[in-house]
Amino acid sequence: MPTTFTAPDGLPLSYTVWEGDGRYRRPVVLHHGFAADADVTWVRPGLVDTLVRAGFTVIALDARGHGASGKPHDPAVYGEAVMAADVSALLDELELPEVCLAGYSMGAIVSLLVASNDRRVRCLAVGGVGAGIVDFGGVDARELDREQIAAGLLAQDRADVLPAARPFRRLARRAGADVEALAAVLRAPSPGPIRLSALSVPTLVLAGESDQLAAEPERLAAAIAGARLVRVPGDHMAAVAHPAFATALADFFAYSDTGEFRPAISSPA
Template identity: 90%
Template sequence: MPTTFTAPDGLPLSYTVWEGDGRHRRPVVLHHGFAADSEVNWVRPGVVNTLVDAGFTVIALDARGHGASAKPHDSAAYGESVMAADLSALLDELKLDEVCLAGYSLGAIVSLLVATNDRRVRCLAVGGVGAGIVDFGGVDTRVVDREQIAAGLLAEDRADVLPAARPFRRLARRAGADTVALAAVLRAPSHGPFRLSALSVPTLVLAGESDQLAAEPERLAAAIAGARLVRVPGDHMAAVADPAFATALADFFAYTDTGESRLAIGSPV
């Protein structure tokens, strides 16, 4: 059942815990992508079940503006740095000393920020991102215009929605999202460039083979010391639902915990 805790600025945020069987000492914390929520991004594609079956306790946060969490309509309430503070506050709430952290798309950006600054993150997996992190510090603006997506989410007539915004509009509808809140998320200030050289934890980069938002993932992996890269079938919306995604995630986190690997989880880049 979802549980609520209070973010640093007082907003109520929702998270869910699925208990593992105790094989692994570190829980896996999941942060979903933009316009999705924990159910859409992690439960329905089978990622949570795969991780729990592998013995992990799994914790999934609904980010502010998404899912069952609070959804202010003011862009000042958002930003990746604010969401990173929420994730660290959740670790405080649960009194966790060390975790494995995985994020997808927007959640990958947030997770990279947390892993750079919070020593409780001992292993990291990021999906749905690529060279845009290296070149722009976040979303690849060569592919996606945040304002166009915001306008597409708010458009009353589908004919007014540009093609690049349509997948996010469909995703928001599937999730039953508050589109005004999502537009505010997109219009929040950016956090600035990443210090990828400061990352020192084992890191896995997961990218869909036809995901334009995760183009050139090898460049992202090369910018993180010792990072491994795994490509899976699918575009930005489909890659996380491919069974290879969840399997690679579970195998990588098991490897960082026990040193044993069932499958090839990618080579260091």
């Protein structure tokens, strides 16, 4: 069942814990993408089930502005740096000395920020991002205009929604999202450059083979010492739901925890 804790600025944030069988000492913390929530990104596609079946305890957070967490309409309370502080606050709340952290799209940016500043992150996986992290410090600005997406979410008439905004509008509707809160998220300050050189933990970069928002993921992997790149089928919306994504995630975290290269699960979820 979801549980609520209070962020440093007083906003209520929701998270859910699924207990593993104890074979791994580090829980896996998951951070979803923009306009989705923990259920849409991690539960429905079967990733939580795959990780729990592999033996991991899994913790999934609903980011501020999303899911069951607080949803102010003020851009000043958002931004990936603020969300990164929320993740560290969750680790404080649960008194976790070390974790594996995975994020997708917006959640990948947040996870990179957390891992570059919080030593409790001992292994990291990021998906749905690529060279945009290196060039812009976030999602590839050559492919995504944040203001266009915000306008598309708020538009009353679908005819006024530009093609680039339509997938996010559909995703927001699937998640039952508060579109005014989501528009505020998009209008928040960008985090600026991410200190990729500060990352020293085992890192996995996962990218959909046809994901334009994760273009040139090999450049992101090359910018992180020792990072491994795995490509999976699918575009930005579909890649995270492909069984190969969940399998790669479980195997990587198992290897990072035990030091033994062996499959964490016998078959895809």
